[in-house]
Amino acid sequence: MNIALFGYGKMGKMIESVAQNRDHNIVAKIDVDSGDFDYSKMDVAIDFSMPDAAFGNISGCIENGVPVISGTTGWLEKFDDAVALCHKKNGAFIYASNFSLGVNVFFELNKQLARMMRNLDQYKVSMEEIHHTQKLDAPSGTAITLAEGIIENSAYKTWKLGHVDTAEIPISSKRIGDTPGTHTVDYESKVDSLEIKHTAHNREGFALGAVIAAEWIQGKTGVFTMKDVLDLK
Ligand SMILES: NC(=O)C1=CN([C@@H]2O[C@H](COP(=O)(O)OP(=O)(O)OC[C@H]3O[C@@H](n4cnc5c(N)ncnc54)[C@H](OP(=O)(O)O)[C@@H]3O)[C@@H](O)[C@H]2O)C=CC1
Numbered sequence: 001m002n003i004a005l006f007g008y009g010k011m012g013k014m015i016e017s018v019a020q021n022r023d024h025n026i027v028a029k030i031d032v033d034s035g036d037f038d039y040s041k042m043d044v045a046i047d048f049s050m051p052d053a054a055f056g057n058i059s060g061c062i063e064n065g066v067p068v069i070s071g072t073t074g075w076l077e078k079f080d081d082a083v084a085l086c087h088k089k090n091g092a093f094i095y096a097s098n099f100s101l102g103v104n105v106f107f108e109l110n111k112q113l114a115r116m117m118r119n120l121d122q123y124k125v126s127m128e129e130i131h132h133t134q135k136l137d138a139p140s141g142t143a144i145t146l147a148e149g150i151i152e153n154s155a156y157k158t159w160k161l162g163h164v165d166t167a168e169i170p171i172s173s174k175r176i177g178d179t180p181g182t183h184t185v186d187y188e189s190k191v192d193s194l195e196i197k198h199t200a201h202n203r204e205g206f207a208l209g210a211v212i213a214a215e216w217i218q219g220k221t222g223v224f225t226m227k228d229v230l231d232l233k
């Protein structure tokens, strides 16, 4: 498969390595100051760029008939526009706030736990995410997806960074060293604590998930999620 990388930073380089180990070719490495590039050489594009660049990269690929996988976080105010464009152009698009296989299982576990805790008023939920100090957005895209999973399956109405009132899920964002990504969902009562946690040991899992998504989307049209890719029930 001929893969174009939009964003050749920490993740772009990791994806290059994982993709080459799976016998794919990298046909373009596109950063902020890259010149012209040729969409006709791309079987699929993988975007791990920056919040203000992602929508332009994704829409350019869709307009030019290139299936696109995006892991960039912090641009979701334009997500519905990307979905509409994909449907209009009969394109193919997957966004995931986190491509690691373990986190996608964690997303489903989190929803199931929220359903089980729904009527147990003794417990108050909170969330913590820890990332490296270069991260631009807070809270992380993964923490937002986890909060949305709880909101869909409980009486919580919204999430908020820091301290909150009772209908909100508090998210604490910490930036420590080179932490690849740690997410904890905690239910606290007066008598006990129940927590689920995912810890990424490095960036390889994110890259592997994105390459698996790129392989899976070949020949398909539509807007998909990692739940579709991994066939999680
Ligand atoms: N969904 C997931 O599983 C994961 C998502 N992420 C997300 O992916 C994104 C990238 O992360 P990471 O690789 O660590 O960040 P980096 O800062 O290391 O890399 C981002 C790259 O994007 C480049 N860039 C800037 N503008 C553009 C543009 N217009 N077109 C193409 N490339 C551009 C930057 O170039 P320059 O340096 O020249 O400005 C840089 O090389 C972040 O939003 C992060 O949150 C990260 C890990 C996992």
Ligand SMILES: O=C(O)C1=N[C@H](C(=O)O)C[C@H](O)C1
Residues within 6 Å of the ligand: 073, 097, 098, 131, 135, 136, 139, 140, 141, 142, 143, 180, 181, 182
């Ligand atoms: O910026 C990162 O590094 C990461 N970003 C994603 C997020 O915002 O959730 C995924 C992962 O945790 C790493």
